[in-house]
Amino acid sequence: MIKEKHDKNLVVCILCSLVMVVAIFGTAVIKVNGAFTMFADFNAQQLPFATAVRNALAAKPFGQWV
Helix, strand or coil: CHHHHHHHHHHHHHHHHHHHHHHHHHHHHHHCCCCCCCCCCHHHHHHHHHHHHHHHHHCCCCCCCC
């Protein structure tokens, strides 16, 4: 009985997630006439930060962020 309840909850969670994705991305796609574009500079911001975090965590005496 518990297994069936978990399975039902999983299905409900997945369906709710799909509805939210369609609502959010669907409106974005409709608003710009069929093209979903992201115009942020994620690579310019995220890659140097990720590299700095990796280097700080890989340093033997932990870096300043720990």
